[in-house]
Amino acid sequence: MKPAAFDYLQAATLDEALDALHEAGGDARVIAGGQSLVPMLNMRLARPAVLVDIMRIEALQKIERSGGDILIGAGVRQAKLEAWPDLANRLPLVAMALPWLGHVQTRARGTVCGSLAHADPSAELPLSLIALRGSVHLRTKRKKRTISAEDFFLGMMATELAEGEMIEAVSFPARADGTGYGFNEIGRRHGDFAITAVAAIVTEHSASIAIAGVDDRPRRFDVPLPDDSGLDDALNEIAWDLNARDDIHASARYRRELVRRLGRRTIEEAAACLA
Amino acid sequence: MSRLNAHEKKTVTFKLNGLPVRADAESRMLLSDFIRHEIGLTGTHVGCEHGVCGACTIQVDGAPARACLMLAVQAEGADIRTVEALSPGEGRLSALQAAFKRHHGLQCGFCTPGILMSLDALISARPDAGRNEVRDHLSGHLCRCTGYVTIVEAALSALDEIRREVKSNV
């Protein structure tokens, strides 16, 4: 259980990191907090020839307002975001989701953007980004692009990231007035990956939910308002629409039931924050 | 930029339990192995090497973290504490360690160094912490012996004692 050998580059600037990724092409991997990558190296599920460490790049350490969004740089650790004084006010959904992401000990090192790049189908931050319809800022040595969360997550641990490309930052839309948020998760133990996690966003005129842990990536749906008699049918359709599968943790049937019940509860809780 | 080729070694320097240490490491050497084998402090235990069991938990710049999920080269310049730092002197126990002894917070002791480092960080950061915070910190640790109840009692007892001491000092 030791990693295979690799070249290790500690980048001091973003340009250095991008140059290194460009040069090494498909053989290189970014290392951020290491909380998903190092287990994979230890188990030799990943054997990159080159690791590019981005954690000492000053320019990636920012949490800042940018229009109606909160921009979070690729060097920002989950614990730093959790301790950000404006979190509950600006990003209430993320504030609710973060305590579920692993443990104090893993959040101390793991980054926000690393979780997006890793794209585990049950991960809380990809779910929150999908629910809020945020976007990801990608960059290679030659070009920059910003794409929506919807287009970024392609499947089980698969994203739009191309060879030589890295996430520079993520934009989470900040809380809007007259909007309520809800988050719930069911897992074996607190801190384990979710069997199913649900985020809900409700305004006076609209409601939506996003679901993780059921399909191969987090997915978002518009739904009727909580007092609409059509909500249960809509949730049932969503439960069947998601590609629920049996695995070692839970059956597909149990996951569908969680979509219906946890879905309703989360929407009701989001609506209750409105009042 | 600093570059370390696959089989090359680099001298890594950081503060360990208050004193500067330096030793050579290849890029792939885990911090847990560096501390145990290169430095020779074996209080930090290694269980799973994928971040799940918590046995290897140390403090990096004041926060509890998994030594098995860090490369030794990433620790350059850091301030690191391991379980060896807790005792206030030869043959003496810290308030937290003494509470573990009093409340039977350990049996085989394999999980104990990691748990102590997490709880010690909690106590320093939040002396007002209660049962929920203690349990939250323990969620990142596996103990196959105690059933956790005695660990929670030990932590709460240590927190109580530390709060009383702080009060009597003012």
Ligand SMILES: Cc1cc2nc3c(=O)[nH]c(=O)nc-3n(C[C@@H](O)[C@H](O)[C@H](O)COP(=O)(O)OP(=O)(O)OC[C@H]3O[C@@H](n4cnc5c(N)ncnc54)[C@H](O)[C@@H]3O)c2cc1C
């Ligand atoms: C015990 C344990 C429990 C956990 N529980 C949960 C949980 O409940 N929910 C959850 O969501 N996660 C969980 N995790 C994983 C979480 O802790 C990781 O922090 C996160 O998934 C990855 O972030 P990182 O910064 O650690 O990334 P790393 O491990 O450094 O990298 C992960 C992947 O992303 C790539 N990457 C990282 N940053 C970038 C970037 N800027 N641009 C391009 N690629 C990049 C890497 O190349 C790698 O492929 C858990 C981990 C452990 C060890």
Ligand code: FES
């Ligand atoms: S050995 Fe590091 S968490 Fe298990």
Ligand code: FES
């Ligand atoms: S005391 Fe034996 S594993 Fe915790």
